Amino acid sequence: xxxxxxxxxxxxxxxxxxxxxxxxxxxxxxxxxxxxxxxxxxxxxxxxxxxxxxxxxxxxxxxxxxxxxxxxxxxxxxxxxxxxxxxxxxxxxxxxxxxxxxxxxxxxxxxxxxxxxxxxxxxxxxxxxxxxxxxxxxxxxxxxxxxxxxxxxxxxxxxxxxxxxxxxxxxxxxxxxxxxxxxxxxxxxxxxxxxxxxxxxxxxxxxxxxxxxxxxxxxxxxxxxxxxxxxxxxxxxxxxxxxxxxxxxxxxxxxxxxxxxxxxxxxxxxxxxxxxxxxxxxxxxxxxxxxxxxxxxxxxxxxxxxxxxxxxxxxxxxxxxxxxxxxxxxxxxxxxxxxxxxxxxxxxxxxxxxxxxxxxxxxxxxxxxxxxxxxxxxxxx
Ligand SMILES: Cc1cc2nc3c(=O)[nH]c(=O)nc-3n(C[C@H](O)[C@H](O)[C@H](O)COP(=O)(O)OP(=O)(O)OC[C@H]3O[C@@H](n4cnc5c(N)ncnc54)[C@H](O)[C@@H]3O)c2cc1C
Numbered sequence: 006x007x008x009x010x011x012x013x014x015x016x017x018x019x020x021x022x023x024x025x026x027x028x029x030x031x032x033x034x035x036x037x038x039x040x041x042x043x044x045x046x047x048x049x050x051x052x053x054x055x056x057x058x059x060x061x062x063x064x065x066x067x068x069x070x071x072x073x074x075x076x077x078x079x080x081x082x083x084x085x086x087x088x089x090x091x092x093x094x095x096x097x098x099x100x101x102x103x104x105x106x107x108x109x110x111x112x113x114x115x116x117x118x119x120x121x122x123x124x125x126x127x128x129x130x131x132x133x134x135x136x137x138x139x140x141x142x143x144x145x146x147x148x149x150x151x152x153x154x155x156x157x158x159x160x161x162x163x164x165x166x167x168x169x170x171x172x173x174x175x176x177x178x179x180x181x182x183x184x185x186x187x188x189x190x191x192x193x194x195x196x197x198x199x200x201x202x203x204x205x206x207x208x209x210x211x212x213x214x215x216x217x218x219x220x221x222x223x224x225x226x227x228x229x230x231x232x233x234x235x236x237x238x239x240x241x242x243x244x245x246x247x248x249x250x251x252x253x254x255x256x257x258x259x260x261x262x263x264x265x266x267x268x269x270x271x272x273x274x275x276x277x278x279x280x281x282x283x284x285x286x287x288x289x290x291x292x293x294x295x296x297x298x299x300x301x302x303x304x305x306x307x308x309x310x311x312x313x314x315x316x317x318x319x320x321x322x323x324x325x326x327x328x329x330x331x332x333x334x335x336x337x338x339x340x341x342x343x344x345x346x347x348x349x350x351x352x353x354x355x356x357x358x359x360x361x362x363x364x365x366x367x368x369x370x371x372x373x374x375x376x377x378x379x380x381x382x383x384x385x386x
Pocket of ligand 1: 094128129130131132135136137138160161162163164206209212214362365366367368369370371372
């Protein structure tokens with residue numbers, strides 16, 4: 006086992022850290038305050054090749070391994086959780102899925118645009134009645150000649166405000182749940198799509214979440230993978246997506262740790278720096294340990310993904326551990342900063358709100374535990 010980065014991975018990490026510091030960080034508080042999708046920052050990210058990080062170079066991507074991708078997402082999330090997760094959606098849930106499963110025609114038309122960031126992607130799985138129970142798709146996809154008519158409502162679609170295409174899931178065999186769901190790549194300028202702004206989000210503000218009301222007709226060549234084979238494809242995409250969310254959570258957690266350490270060294274009470282109190286040191290030590298343990302799980306899941314191995318359980322473990330560690334890191338940072346953190350507009354306050362989302366999207370912590378338990382055998386018998 007080798008925990009060293011290659012020279013190429015190290016150089017890539019440093020270049021992304023510089024980009025995060027110089028280009029993303031100055032915008033991070035504004036993105037959070039306004040809740041507006043950060044078009045300019047995303048354009049800069051596209052110039053750096055951050056939209057098709059793992060897509061093959063011959064197909065317009067950067068052709069990097071999954072570990073490099075997690076290094077990029079973590080570095081960006083350390084300054085802006087929103088920018089990081091927005092990139093993760095296009096990379097893991099759309100571009101990689103198109104590369105993996107699209108017809109030649111869809112490949113030709115969309116993959117380079119997605120990998121270059123010319124087109125932003127969205128992933129529309131959730132519905133009013135299909136959250137954790139994602140197989141309960143009520144969106145109907147009915148064959149009509151050489152096309153499909155897709156009718157239904159998708160909710161909480163991240164990036165939808167700016168996206169040019171969305172992966173949309175619909176039921177092609179109603180009543181059969183996961184055995185009768187099909188995935189489509191839907192251009193969002195197709196007539197019959199109404200986008201509605203989502204409720205004001207607590208955290209990861211500026212993610213461009215919208216609801217989509219669909220009554221569209223789309224050519225059968227826009228089916229991703231096999232007809233009725235959409236549910237396993239969603240799980241395939243989410244496997245990579247969860248590794249990326251683990252990286253996002255670790256970036257948030259690392260920023261919280263930085264805040265706690267910085268404050269503990271600067272603030273004095275009882276004539277001593279907070280950092281000299283054992284109670285404070287232990288909080289910081291626990292946070293650093295939990296984040297590092299979660300990072301090991303994430304690197305393991307990333308390595309399996311690079312090697313094309315299954316890794317479903319590992320990506321769930323990585324997301325579960327990292328998102329819960331980030332939540333505790335933000336919580337403990339709030340405790341170390343106390344009143345300095347517990348005010349609107351403090352960085353720790355933003356980290357606290359942003360960290361919370363990582364335990365919800367791309368499957369809640371309970372959903373990850375269900376996946377892990379299922380793969381450990383029949384625990385209930
Ligand atoms: C900021 C944000 C961005 C999002 N982006 C996207 C996106 O781009 N695309 C998309 O498709 N979706 C997106 N979502 C939706 C997200 O995936 C869902 O919110 C998530 O899957 C949970 O579904 P739900 O909110 O309906 O909660 P529910 O499924 O109603 O769950 C409520 C609670 O019950 C628990 N629960 C449910 N079933 C069980 C069970 N069997 N056993 C134990 N506990 C259970 C859950 O863990 C949770 O704690 C986003 C959500 C947010 C907040």
